[in-house]
Amino acid sequence: MGKTLAEKILGGKSQPDATAGDIVVATVDLVFVQDTTGPLTIRQFEQSGLKTIAMPGKTAIFLDHAAPSPTQQTSNDHILLRRFARETNCHIYDVGNGICHQLVAELFANPGDIIVGADSHTVTAGALCAFATGMGSTDIAIAMALGKTWFRVPETFLINLVGSFPQGVYAKDLILYLIGQLGADGATYKALEFGGESLARLTMSERLSIANMAVEAGAKVGLFPSDEITQGFLSSQGRSDSYKPLYPDADANYERIISINLSQLEPMVSFPHSVDNVRSARDTKGIKIHQVFIGTCTNGRLEDLAVAASILQGKKRHPDTRLLIAPASRQVLLQAIEKGYIHSLVEAGAVILPPGCAACLGLHQGVLGDGEACLSTANRNFKGRMGNPEAMIYLASPATAAASAITGEITDPREVVT
Amino acid sequence: MRETLFKGKAIKLGDNISTDDIIPGRFAYLRSDLAELSKHTFEDLIPNFASRANRGDFLVAGGNFGLGSSREHAPLVIKMSGIAAILAKSAARIFFRNAINQGLPVLLCDTGQINDGDELEINLTEGVIINLTSNAKLTSNKMPPLMSAILKEGGLIPYIKKRNDFELQ
Numbered sequence: 001m002g003k004t005l006a007e008k009i010l011g012g013k014s015q016p017d018a019t020a021g022d023i024v025v026a027t028v029d030l031v032f033v034q035d036t037t038g039p040l041t042i043r044q045f046e047q048s049g050l051k052t053i054a055m056p057g058k059t060a061i062f063l064d065h066a067a068p069s070p071t072q073q074t075s076n077d078h079i080l081l082r083r084f085a086r087e088t089n090c091h092i093y094d095v096g097n098g099i100c101h102q103l104v105a106e107l108f109a110n111p112g113d114i115i116v117g118a119d120s121h122t123v124t125a126g127a128l129c130a131f132a133t134g135m136g137s138t139d140i141a142i143a144m145a146l147g148k149t150w151f152r153v154p155e156t157f158l159i160n161l162v163g164s165f166p167q168g169v170y171a172k173d174l175i176l177y178l179i180g181q182l183g184a185d186g187a188t189y190k191a192l193e194f195g196g197e198s199l200a201r202l203t204m205s206e207r208l209s210i211a212n213m214a215v216e217a218g219a220k221v222g223l224f225p226s227d228e229i230t231q232g233f234l235s236s237q238g239r240s241d242s243y244k245p246l247y248p249d250a251d252a253n254y255e256r257i258i259s260i261n262l263s264q265l266e267p268m269v270s271f272p273h274s275v276d277n278v279r280s281a282r283d284t285k286g287i288k289i290h291q292v293f294i295g296t297c298t299n300g301r302l303e304d305l306a307v308a309a310s311i312l313q314g315k316k317r318h319p320d321t322r323l324l325i326a327p328a329s330r331q332v333l334l335q336a337i338e339k340g341y342i343h344s345l346v347e348a349g350a351v352i353l354p355p356g357c358a359a360c361l362g363l364h365q366g367v368l369g370d371g372e373a374c375l376s377t378a379n380r381n382f383k384g385r386m387g388n389p390e391a392m393i394y395l396a397s398p399a400t401a402a403a404s405a406i407t408g409e410i411t412d413p414r415e416v417v418t
Numbered sequence: 419m420r421e422t423l424f425k426g427k428a429i430k431l432g433d434n435i436s437t438d439d440i441i442p443g444r445f446a447y448l449r450s451d452l453a454e455l456s457k458h459t460f461e462d463l464i465p466n467f468a469s470r471a472n473r474g475d476f477l478v479a480g481g482n483f484g485l486g487s488s489r490e491h492a493p494l495v496i497k498m499s500g501i502a503a504i505l506a507k508s509a510a511r512i513f514f515r516n517a518i519n520q521g522l523p524v525l526l527c528d529t530g531q532i533n534d535g536d537e538l539e540i541n542l543t544e545g546v547i548i549n550l551t552s553n554a555k556l557t558s559n560k561m562p563p564l565m566s567a568i569l570k571e572g573g574l575i576p577y578i579k580k581r582n583d584f585e586l587q
């Protein structure tokens with residue numbers, strides 16, 4: 001019987017015959033934490049009695065979730081994380097470098113790697129054919145110390161993609177549609193593997209947005225094969241040597257196969273307070289939006305800012321709608337400045353936030369007020385997510401977000417771009 | 419080894435309880451001050467949870483309990499509130515692993531047969547739940563032996579302290 005991508009990658013780092021359902025102990029290629037899960041990881045590491053970290057060069061700390069720090073307590077957590085990095089000689093990416101998942105993609109993730117991070121959206125690196133999954137602080141502390149962890153090899157759902165996106169429809173609409181179909185727990189414990197003839201047309205930026213949200217259907221990982229697109233991305237990041245092709249076997253065993261024709265998709269919006277509460281944007285007339293937030297590990301990349309800038313260029317945000325933009329990394333910010341996107345966005349009335357998570361989880365930089373509604377390009381709209389349980393969060397693509405910033409209400413981008 | 423027989427009262431919850439429901443993200447700045455953080459457990463979902471939960475009670479949830487963030491503070495504050503075990507129809511994978519790593523048992527079973535306030539008796543070794551109020555008996559799904567071993571030690575840190583490594587049975 002052939003192997004899925006999950007079986008190949010996990011088997012490659014544990015026992016070669018690993019198949020779905022097996023429990024394996026596998027070596028890891030990257031372990032990381034961010035600033036809200038890192039302090040507990042360090043305390044658990046110190047508790048474990050294990051004195052050193054296994055691979056300082058493959059361990060990273062990212063200060064991104066509350067960066068620059070909004071409170072004394074967070075500042076002290078940042079001090080703790082910087083001290084740990086000095087003492088252990090691991091990598092640290094301080095305030096302003098960007099969101100952990102974007103930096104993992106730019107700097108670390110390679111096809112065939114196993115990556116574990118103390119953040120649920122670690123799955124993002126699945127776009128580069130890395131078995132990347134989120135864990136809690138204790139699991140990460142032990143993975144740091146031992147250079148390995150245990151996994152249950154997941155069963156796989158194959159998502160077979162055919163056709164091309166129509167105008168105004170993007171990767172975000174596809175993943176929202178899929179989550180709406182699967183439900184928030186439809187893929188719990190499973191691997192999602194993307195395949196089909198459309199893959200050759202899906203850019204790395206689009207793959208990262210899709211893999212990023214696999215966890216919103218409960219999945220353990222969202223995997224793309226490693227192909228020419230992967231190769232192109234790795235060389236653009238100066239890492240061509242890391243490329244190797246990696247595909248599932250033709251006779252791999254899939255628990256489910258779901259086919260989606262991209263040409264039949266529409267702009268989608270996820271309604272409060274759960275990600276799987278998905279409707280098509282054209283059925284959302286008259287929902288007033290007080291804040292539009294474009295950024296996050298889902299949609300804060302250069303292509304996302306390009307789409308937003310092209311829609312907002314020469315226009316103004318609605319006077320009652322704040323427009324916040326947070327590039328996912330310093331590299332994204334610099335390229336967006338060079339290409340003039342930042343200029344167009346600022347002229348349209350946007351506030352540019354530093355590279356990082358920004359308003360995404362309600363710690364700073366755009367906390368919502370009572371009764372306010374936000375249209376965000378993020379991946380989660382749980383009650384209270386953006387700092388206020390009395391607020392409403394809608395999720396959509398950067399195009400829908402930009403269109404809505406102009407009109408002040410949720411707007412199908414096809415109505416604005418003609 | 420931890421105790422394996424529990425008796426307590428059910429606190430019933432619905433489906434899809436997220437880690438933001440358990441401990442809202444906006445309190446992340448308190449994560450290095452667990453005593454302060456735990457005062458906000460279930461703050462937006464269950465008013466007065468801290469005073470309602472008695473030591474030894476069980477949380478009894480529907481499907482997909484603990485979805486969302488990887489924050490281990492979620493099972494940690496539940497454990498600090500004195501909850502002895504979580505029963506759910508299903509649990510999100512990161513939460514499930516985190517709870518076991520903290521030595522907080524999670525039993526997957528048909529929680530539809532339990533009402534709020536029911537008296538339950540749980541035998542962890544056998545994975546059997548007796549509803550003393552309705553006299554019904556439930557069996558929970560088996561977890562992988564490695565996970566049971568971690569739970570038996572009271573969590574991943576004591577497990578690793580003893581062995582310095584993972585052991586596959």
Ligand code: SF4
Pocket residue numbers: 065099100101119121296297298356357360361378379
């Ligand atoms: S951008 Fe949002 S979802 Fe992504 S890592 Fe940061 S807080 Fe998490």
